[in-house]
Amino acid sequence: MAGIYIHIPFCKQACHYCNFHFTTSLRRKNELIAALLREIGIQSNYLAQEPVETIYFGGGTPSLLEAGDCQSLISSIKDFHPVTKNCEITIETNPDDISDERLQCWKAAGINRLSIGIQSFLDEDLKWMNRAHTAKQGLESLELALAHFENITADLIYGSPFLSDPQWQKNVEKLISLQVPHISCYALTVEPQTPLYKLIRQQHSPDIDSGKQARQFLLLMDWMEKAGYEHYEISNFSKPGFRSKHNSAYWEGKKYLGLGPSAHSFDGQSRQWNIANNNTYIRSVNLDIIPFEKEILTASQQVNEYIMISLRTSGGLHLNKLEAAIRERLVQESRSYIEQGLLINDQGILKLTKQGKLMADGIASAFFEG
């Protein structure tokens, strides 16, 4: 089983914290869709005809596409790949793009899962992030979406300077009370080259308080647990039966094909990523050349990926999946984390505790090979 990711590199405006590949100029949108359709054909052998069980429109802002564009992309994928009957087809959306008409069109195009970038129900917070929508639009779009789609996920961001603990609780409780079946929560990070990085460096914005982020993450885990959500990956919570199949496939090491500028693909042994430049992408694909770079994963890299990903998921790190020497090293090295209450060894499966989840990347990299 495999997945397909389609990157739509357009946004109405640039959120201050964002470091994804996108442009706010929509001038070449139609040419880019045409190039995507062409890339589907050129890359049709990448998945070696494995059944496709998930399709994911990400970005950028895929909800800026016309419903007809989604429909053409989905039917072209179906022309070139065996797509399973219950294929999960997700589109990332922003609240200001959601309308009754659009929701109906997405459904008619075959989309069966909506991801909504709510981020916050606090206007001050949204403004500081430079989001294109208001808190009111966020709430209304969610209510509207829930009337059309059962399988919905909403994103929230915590740890920003204006988000107090009580407001954070209100944000989370709003989604819980609306019975949103899947919620992704991300700690605000300040990436180099982003407007937020510059604003903080020039002292035009308060810096991020890592202590507050940690506290809000711990609070979040308690609230979600009480509300009956499974914390199945560091940033992801779901009601039973509503895990993201697409993201779960990444974490399970399944193959996926990424289409569009900056999209990544994985075939089991190697990873490749398309150029993150719309003009070069369109020009090359029109010459039947995919502009990508490729890396063949060494045995150590494969082990390190497994360590990093498995520790982030509720399934944990299965020591018996590793070679004996690595397994013994990890048993030794995990002892101090277990003593500190950051990790447990549950019959040969290493799992992070709530406190350990605050340091997931650090603990994983301490276990790395090489």
Ligand code: SF4
């Ligand atoms: S809408 Fe999404 S992709 Fe676009 S700038 Fe904002 S966070 Fe980034």
